[in-house]
Amino acid sequence: MALNFVLPASPSTLAPAPSVATHHASTASAGPAGAAPTGGLAATCATVAAVAGLAQRQRNRNKVARKFSLNLPNMPGFPFEKSKKTVVITGASSGLGLQAAKSLAQQGWQVIMACRDFQKAEKAAKEVGMDPENYQVIHCDLASKQSVRNFVQTFRTMYNSLDALVCNAAVYFPNTHKEGVILPGLFPGGGPRWSAEGHEMSFAANYLGHFLLCKLLLEDLKKSSFSAPRCVILGTVTATVNGAGLGGMIPPLAHVGNFEGLEKGMKAPVTMLDGGAFDGAKAYKDSKVCDVMLMKELHKRYHKETGIVFTSLYPGCIAETNLFREHYPLFQNLFPAFHKTVTKAYVSQEEAGQRLAACVADERYGTSGSYYSWEGEAGTGGGGGREAVQNTEKDLDWFMNYGSFRTLSIDEIGGEAADDQRCSKLWELSEKLVA
Numbered sequence: 014m015a016l017n018f019v020l021p022a023s024p025s026t027l028a029p030a031p032s033v034a035t036h037h038a039s040t041a042s043a044g045p046a047g048a049a050p051t052g053g054l055a056a057t058c059a060t061v062a063a064v065a066g067l068a069q070r071q072r073n074r075n076k077v078a079r080k081f082s083l084n085l086p087n088m089p090g091f092p093f094e095k096s097k098k099t100v101v102i103t104g105a106s107s108g109l110g111l112q113a114a115k116s117l118a119q120q121g122w123q124v125i126m127a128c129r130d131f132q133k134a135e136k137a138a139k140e141v142g143m144d145p146e147n148y149q150v151i152h153c154d155l156a157s158k159q160s161v162r163n164f165v166q167t168f169r170t171m172y173n174s175l176d177a178l179v180c181n182a183a184v185y186f187p188n189t190h191k192e193g194v195i196l197p198g199l200f201p202g203g204g205p206r207w208s209a210e211g212h213e214m215s216f217a218a219n220y221l222g223h224f225l226l227c228k229l230l231l232e233d234l235k236k237s238s239f240s241a242p243r244c245v246i247l248g249t250v251t252a253t254v255n256g257a258g259l260g261g262m263i264p265p266l267a268h269v270g271n272f273e274g275l276e277k278g279m280k281a282p283v284t285m286l287d288g289g290a291f292d293g294a295k296a297y298k299d300s301k302v303c304d305v306m307l308m309k310e311l312h313k314r315y316h317k318e319t320g321i322v323f324t325s326l327y328p329g330c331i332a333e334t335n336l337f338r339e340h341y342p343l344f345q346n347l348f349p350a351f352h353k354t355v356t357k358a359y360v361s362q363e364e365a366g367q368r369l370a371a372c373v374a375d376e377r378y379g380t381s382g383s384y385y386s387w388e389g390e391a392g393t394g395g396g397g398g399r400e401a402v403q404n405t406e407k408d409l410d411w412f413m414n415y416g417s418f419r420t421l422s423i424d425e426i427g428g429e430a431a432d433d434q435r436c437s438k439l440w441e442l443s444e445k446l447v448a
């Protein structure tokens with residue numbers, strides 16, 4: 014939902030009017046969707062200031078309503094429903110994030126879609142039938158620190174607090190390191206891509222942008238009136254966080270080493286966290302290891318003190334999402350069929366979205382430090398199967414692999430993300446990069 018009013022000379026005379034794309038207020042930095050605001054910088058600043066003024070008036074109104082137990086309606090034309098729980102979802106313009114947004118909006122949440130492409134997100138929300146009253150798109154390019162900071166600033170002008178944060182956005186460049194995917198020269202990969210600050214893109218967008226976002230929005234989560242606000246960070250089975258997981262045994266294996274590359278600043282020519290040679294598929298897996306390590310470290314540092322529930326999940330193999338857009342066409346065609354018929358690990362986007370939504374809204378998914386994983390079609394058990402909260406026992410999977418594809422408690426998270434000292438080191442080095 015864009016702001017459905019024009020900003021008049023005096024904020025007190027609001028008038029409904031055609032949409033004003035609020036994301037323009039936060040696009041000062043460069044980025045794929047970071048086009049300059051049409052009205053220039055001055056107009057943008059005026060818009061931000063006016064929205065801030067309006068938001069403050071609405072907040073004052075809410076305070077009075079709370080103090081005297083009044084049921085005051087929102088100011089005319091003011092679109093933010095304070096009575097709803099709010100969730101920020103990054104990368105909600107497609108795939109899993111979009112479906113989770115839809116599911117949560119249907120459950121009565123106010124969904125803030127933090128997306129790098131405003132128009133795409135708006136179109137996607139409409140296409141899946143989301144009610145404009147229940148969502149709002151705000152620009153956020155996770156591959157730019159400034160964009161993340163702008164997002165938080167814009168969010169705070171509109172909302173007092175936050176009830177849940179979902180770190181979902183990701184990019185995957187499986188062939189970028191190749192001279193040619195099938196033969197040299199055929200679909201050449203083009204080498205590493207870089208973020209606004211010059212970091213390798215998978216690391217920057219999948220992990221570092223989320224690190225900064227989590228750090229900043231912790232303050233807003235602390236203000237939640239929800240008894241256990243949530244922060245959910247997407248992992249994946251190929252990130253080798255279950256020591257027994259078959260999915261984590263597919264080369265190239267995730268390997269963050271002792272963060273030798275990160276210690277050097279993760280800027281060209283350094284592309285990999287372990288300081289090794291560039292590999293696009295490994296860069297994705299490494300970034301997801303970091304996401305799970307981030308969840309562990311957040312839990313360790315903040316769960317007891319704040320009550321915020323930090324979790325991660327493997328939603329299943331959602332083989333048809335745009336995540337695979339950089340893969341060669343034959344792969345894109347065969348991948349879903351392979352997982353439907355051979356591995357039985359396929360899950361539809363809609364079902365995966367409901368799983369992610371459960372991690373946000375279902376009270377059963379409130380154990381901080383958990384890494385949730387479903388059985389059934391998303392695991393390797395074929396149709397049916399256990400919900401992630403029940404899928405904790407070690408048993409044999411479809412491949413006769415013992416203990417894989419299951420929900421892990423914080424102490425069971427293994428593989429690359431197991432070492433607590435390394436998790437702390439990642440946190441400290443990341444803080445330096447976003448300072």
Ligand SMILES: NC(=O)c1ccc[n+]([C@@H]2O[C@H](COP(=O)([O-])OP(=O)(O)OC[C@H]3O[C@@H](n4cnc5c(N)ncnc54)[C@H](OP(=O)(O)O)[C@@H]3O)[C@@H](O)[C@H]2O)c1
Pocket residue numbers: 103104105106107108109110127128129130133153154155156157180181182183184218247248249250301327328329330331332333334335336337
């Ligand atoms: N698909 C699977 O099988 C699978 C399995 C395990 C885990 N996951 C995880 O699930 C999550 C969602 O993946 P998906 O499969 O739904 O992929 P997807 O459809 O490609 O969605 C990824 C989203 O991230 C956004 N994004 C990418 N770079 C961004 C940036 N710099 N700033 C802001 N947003 C950015 C994309 O925006 P645009 O629309 O503008 O491109 C898109 O909305 C990821 O964390 C992924 O690792 C997926």
